[in-house]
Amino acid sequence: MSVTYTDDGELMAAPADVDSALGGVARRLDRFFDERRVTAREQGPSSLALWDALRDSATGGKKIRPRLVLNAHRLLSGVREDAACDVAVAVELLHTAFLVHDDVIDGDTRRRGRRNVIGQFHVDAQQRGASEAASRAWGEAAGILAGDLLIHAAQSMVGRLDLPSSIRVPLIDLFDESVMVTAAGELQDVGLTEGVLEASAVDVLAMAGRKTAHYSFRMPLRAGAILAGADAVVATQLDEFGHHAGIAFQLRDDLLGVWGRAEATGKSTSSDLRRATMTPLLAHALSTPVGEELRHALGLVDPRTFDAERARALLAASGARETMEQLIADHAAAARAVLERDLLPVELQRLLADTLRSARERSS
Incomplete structure (x- = not known):
């Protein structure tokens, strides 16, 4: 297996057979949206526009989660290639649903450098002469419904797989678990950011594990293992690796959200x-001597005092950036320690080590 990185540490290539399978995932995604468009056309132009916006939302990205499903399945000697492609598609649909709902919660109108579902419907309403309030409501309703549609579609896709119940039922349970865990993490995120919940560093880090690590790493790896018929020991090891790699991934995302390049991150x-999003980075900084000054720079005391550059400088001065870098290193080390138990096939160990490096060092 050959793996290549850019200068920024991005994972560039997967095994050739996985690249081929990812092509199959892309084709199935296209077919899925084509079929939905046919049905949506019967419901009227707004329904059709919603599915077109959803297709845009599912286009692009690194397809990290489908890669993990396919690689885990194949490198654990799985033979259910067709089912693995369908599960990879379902995982990507679930990921898109969570992004759309996250945009609604955050009030974002752009994603990956272009208008998201909310933004497209917001503009559409404005072009129809609607008020700003009506346009915002139209966009948010579209985002809520779009996410709901994709969650249902992902679950339905897994439920219809032509597999023995001993495989299909655990997959359905895994998807159900992922939706519940991610929803709990998202709700906690809002509570922490809005000050409804006390923002301790421990709770904020746990939230990151629920909101991102589970569905981005733990679930795809476990899905591949279930499809391959792997034993419980292997599944547990993959789950533990996914937990630590997923937190490292999210902590890096938090740093990029403050110090990244917008042209690279699309954000x-x-x-x-x-928004003063309560990340582990911010929770730590607020607990330091610069915390009160940072609250003013973030506009938490008075919205009129918001100053992004000042807030960024205070975050750096607090030492929070270095603390997060150390946390990333700690979780990466814990993930590597899992691989060193040598319970996984050598090729899968290598690929997961490469995935960990990409998650830890990525620039977008």
């Missing part, structure tokens, strides 16, 4: 600051 580096 503003001031939006998290303006």
Whole structure:
């Protein structure tokens, strides 16, 4: 297996057979949206526009989660290639649903450098002459419904797999678990950011594990293992690796949200600051001597005092950036320690080590 990185540490290549399978995932995604468009056309132009916006939302990205499903299945000697492709598609649909719902919660109108579902419907309403309030409501309703549709579609896709119940039922349970865990993490995220819940560093880090690590790493790896018929020891090891790799991934995402390059991330580096999103980075900084000054710079005391550059400088001065880098290193070390138990096939160990490096060092 050959793996290549860019200068920024991005994972560039997967095994050739997985690249081929990812092509199959892309084709199945296209077919899925084509079929939905046919049905949506019968429901009227707004329904059709919703599915077109959803297709846009599912286009692009690194397809990290489908890669994990396919690689785990194949490198654990799985033979259910067709089912693995379908599960990879379902995982990507679930990921898109969570992003759309996250945009609704955060009030974002752009994703990956372009208008998201909310933004497209917001603009559509404005072009129809609707008020700003009506346009916002139209966009948010579209986002809520779009996410709901994709969650249902992902679950339905897994439920219809032509597999023995001993495989299909655990997959359905895994998807159900992932939706519940992610929803709990998202709700906790809002509670922490809005000050409804006490923002201790421990609770904020646990939230990151629920909101991102589970569905981005733990679930895809376990899905591949279930499809391959792997034993419980292997599944547990993959789950533990996914937990640590997923937290490292999210902590890096938090740093990129403040100090990343917008042209690389497709996301503003001031939006998290303006919302004062309660990340482990921010929770730590608020607990330091600069915490009160940081609260003012974030506009938490008075919205008129918001100053992104000042907030960024205070975050750096607090030592929070270095603390997060150390946390990333600690979780990466814990993930590597899992691989060193040598319970996984050598090729899968190598691939997961490469995935960990990409998660830890990525720039977008």
